[in-house]
Amino acid sequence: FLDNKLDLICATSAFGMGINKENIRYVIHYHLPGELESYIQEIGRAGRDGKQSIAILLYQKGDEGIQQQLSLNNIPDNQMIDYYINNKQQFAETDNESIQLLNKISxxxxxxxxxxxxFLQRKRQKFNSLQQMLQYVDTNECRRQYILDYFEDDKKIDHHELCCQKLNDDLPLKELGLIFDKNEQKSLKIEEFYKIIDEIFRT
Incomplete structure (x- = not known):
């Protein structure tokens, strides 16, 4: 991918943040990020050469449930905190993420x-961050302006059709110059494809 031998790569957010490639044109989120700060960092992988690129967030109502589980489940509740304090000596080594967190913080x-x-405050912070992310998804105002306002930047955006997509608008990919004629793309025979994959993963 870094050597331009692959056009597309699927990655976790952690792996994606480690990619420093100038000519990425699309960053597509299949899952809803848990906070706007993370989302901004992740879409910052695109367009580092200064050329046109786009960030696409795929979302349908209910997707936030995944983030609620991921962000809140590892925060210990009062019952776990009680048990931990009364049995602290048992948890010097553990794979439980909540207990690991208690070991560091207690x-x-x-x-x-x-x-x-x-930990109650941490839960509230996580919940509020997710709500801000959902407001970004649901807004019918300029998304760039929403981001600036969120980070308390006084700059005002002159919104236009190529600025960002409002609810129910079509993506202006053609107008942005981000649609490529598939007939211009070189097609690989299946044997060539297997050869490339073998070279990439060869140890």
């Missing part, structure tokens, strides 16, 4: 109540 607080308050 020594910073002098009481159970302070620890519970900390």
């Amino acid at each position: 020594n910073l607080y002098s009481s159970k109540e302070e620890l519970q308050s900390f």
Whole structure:
């Protein structure tokens, strides 16, 4: 992919953030990010050469449930905190992410109540971040302006049809110069494709 031998790569957000490639034209999110800050960082992979690119977020109502599980499930609740404090010696080594988090944080607080308050605040922060992301998805205003307002930037955007997609608008891919004639693309025979894949994954 980095050597322009592959046109498309599917990646986790963590792997994608490690890609530094100037001529990426599309960043497509199949899942809803948990916060606007992460989304902005991730779409920043596109268009690093200064040429036209586009970020596409695929979403349907209910997709936020995945993020709610991912972001909130690992935050320990009061019952787990109670059990942890009473049995702390058992958890020196564990694969449980909630317990690992407690191992790192518990020594910073002098009481159970302070620890519970900390994690309650974290849950609220995660929830609020997801709500901001959903507001971005649902807005029918300029999305660039929404982002600037979110980060408290006073700049005002002169919105136009090529700025961003509002709800129910078509993607202006042709007008942006991001549609390529498939007849101009060189087609590979299946044998050539297997050869390229073998070269990529050869150890």
